[in-house]
């Protein structure tokens with residue numbers, strides 16, 4: 328179990344080398360035999376490590392129709408804007424689903440959210456605008472934007488929503504005050520005191536249904552909670568499934584989690600019970616906007632209707648974080664998991680993770696985000712025309728879009744399964 332997890336952490340290169348070492352040719356006295364097969368570089372025998380049959384079986388439990396149905400369920404609460412009844416109703420609904428899946432220890436975090444004074448927000452925006460004016464290619468997270476760009480922003484005009492039922496559903500304004508967010512846990516059998524955190528944010532805005540941002544990431548986390556909660560799956564280490572609130576206001580839900588629970592890590596409570604309300608954090612994997620990879624905007628500002636043929640899952644870490652080296656390792660472990668277990672789309676790793684709930688974790692533990700595109704240089708340049716707009720509704724997306732989200736789910740499920748030593752109990 329541990330060996331397998333270590334193997335994956337070291338990535339496909341090492342895995343492939345280990346395989347080579349066991350091959351008969353490599354057992355020969357010195358490199359002569361190997362050299363004859365790989366005269367130039369000695370790379371001839373490097374190949375992908377074979378998939379684990381248990382992990383393949385777990386991944387096969389992810390179904391496109393179920394993933395779509397969970398996204399559809401979330402869109403029933405409109406844009407789920409924080410500080411409204413529709414947001415609280417969505418938290419209740421998510422909690423009911425997690426309980427239904429049999430996910431253990433379904434719990435809530437309660438915190439207070441007060442929006443910052445207007446003028447602070449304005450001056451930050453002005454600074455950003457000035458920096459962007461000096462260097463128009465400057466993207467968020469340290470990225471650089473290239474090529475055709477389209478306008479981005481948050482639609483705050485209710486009249487842009489032509490669906491009157493949805494407009495009505497989204498009409499209650501946000502008010503400051505108490506907020507809640509929900510999480511549940513797969514408890515590890517050998518090391519219940521250590522865990523990976525898998526997250527997505529359930530709040531949205533923009534007068535649509537927040538179907539992609541971030542119904543797609545929320546549904547992914549819920550689907551993983553459902554599958555890992557199956558009684559025939561056993562993991563060595565724990566996995567926490569977190570559905571953050573208040574992401575859109577500045578990652579406030581994830582920040583509240585870190586503030587309230589960082590100091591509780593690894594503490595057995597009650598003493599001698601074998602229970603760890605906050606297992607030690609081993610890594611944080613965030614999911615935010617999973618479905619739309621239709622490429623760069625066309626020069627006339629329009630967008631192609633089909634998923635681009637080169638669509639991929641973008642795994643990002645932040646190179647300027649304190650845990651950059653460990654996070655990069657985690658990112659490549661997930662890229663490796665994608666290569667071995669995802670059915671349709673590849674994954675790419677980038678160093679500019681930004682603007683999502685993995686941020687508050689990135690100086691404490693290894694942290695990565697999975698997305699449809701890189702947040703800084705792609706989404707920030709207008710690659711997702713539905714982003715924070717009235718058009719981010721369930722009916723906007725085609726099956727190829729939903730399938731990209733499903734491939735991200737396959738990536739995280741297999742990545743986390745290997746890191747936590749997941750196996751199927753034989754009947």
Ligand SMILES: [Zn+2]
Pocket residue numbers: 528540541574615616
């Ligand atoms: Zn988002």
